Amino acid sequence: SSVTTPVVTDPLPVLPLATRAGQVTITSKKQLIAGAGSTLMAGNRRDLAFVDGVYQTLLGRHPTKKELTTQAARLKKRVPRATIVRELWNTDAHRALQANQLYTTYLHRLPTPGEQASVMQQLRVGVQEQTLAGQLVSSSEYLAAHPTANLLAGGLYLDLQGRLPDASAHQNLVQAMGNQTVSAAVQGLLHSQAALQFTVDNMYRTMLHRPASAAEQQFGAIQLQSGVAQSEIAIRLLASPEFYRLAYVSLRK
Numbered sequence: 001s002s003v004t005t006p007v008v009t010d011p012l013p014v015l016p017l018a019t020r021a022g023q024v025t026i027t028s029k030k031q032l033i034a035g036a037g038s039t040l041m042a043g044n045r046r047d048l049a050f051v052d053g054v055y056q057t058l059l060g061r062h063p064t065k066k067e068l069t070t071q072a073a074r075l076k077k078r079v080p081r082a083t084i085v086r087e088l089w090n091t092d093a094h095r096a097l098q099a100n101q102l103y104t105t106y107l108h109r110l111p112t113p114g115e116q117a118s119v120m121q122q123l124r125v126g127v128q129e130q131t132l133a134g135q136l137v138s139s140s141e142y143l144a145a146h147p148t149a150n151l152l153a154g155g156l157y158l159d160l161q162g163r164l165p166d167a168s169a170h171q172n173l174v175q176a177m178g179n180q181t182v183s184a185a186v187q188g189l190l191h192s193q194a195a196l197q198f199t200v201d202n203m204y205r206t207m208l209h210r211p212a213s214a215a216e217q218q219f220g221a222i223q224l225q226s227g228v229a230q231s232e233i234a235i236r237l238l239a240s241p242e243f244y245r246l247a248y249v250s251l252r253k
Contacts, residue, residue, distance in 0.1 A: 047072050049250070081238075126229075137156060161198050208240075
């Protein structure tokens with residue numbers, strides 16, 4: 001008898017972005033209490049924790065002392081939290097991390113500089129992450145990694161809906177890909193109720209560090225179907241009272 005032991009390499013690091021689920025520390029207690037935040041008088045601790053949490057979630061780093069001071073002062077002047085979140089969301093630094101996340105999630109590698117620049121440009125003109133995901137799973141590279149119809153069907157369900165299909169759904173997708181282009185089949189999956197709810201759940205897990213409830217998934221899917229941009233839902237979550245409280249609670253731990 002013999003035993004075969006598969007060798008599994010560690011996956012690439014996943015950055016804390018709105019596209020996929022991720023459990024990342026929202027605030028740094030050390031930084032806010034003993035570091036930059038300890039000498040700041042521009043805002044209260046809740047505001048400082050919120051700013052730090054947003055920077056970590058969208059830019060993958062803590063704010064500098066100057067950034068923390070400036071943003072806290074803006075909050076003190078009643079600049080809406082959503083305004084600050086939207087500004088950071090639309091920075092090239094965040095777009096670059098979005099590009100990295102998309103390639104890591106669907107192609108299991110980081111993008112080349114040219115690929116990253118291409119994704120960033122599409123994001124600048126308003127292309128949504130869901131559309132970019134569809135492009136990647138329709139690419140020749142993704143197809144090469146799933147060389148048979150059965151493997152491709154399973155991969156698409158896992159990546160776009162977060163689940164394996166039952167036998168009937170699997171067979172239906174295989175047949176659909178035999179009668180139309182892969183891109184067309186991908187679009188059908190991307191706009192399915194299950195895929196939209198999976199997208200919403202991922203945003204809740206990334207932004208609020210919890211799964212979305214069934215009602216939240218359903219409502220979010222309805223918003224996406226009605227034309228609300230995925231980025232707008234993510235921005236609302238980060239600007240929400242729940243994220244504000246979560247950032248402060250994390251600071252106190």
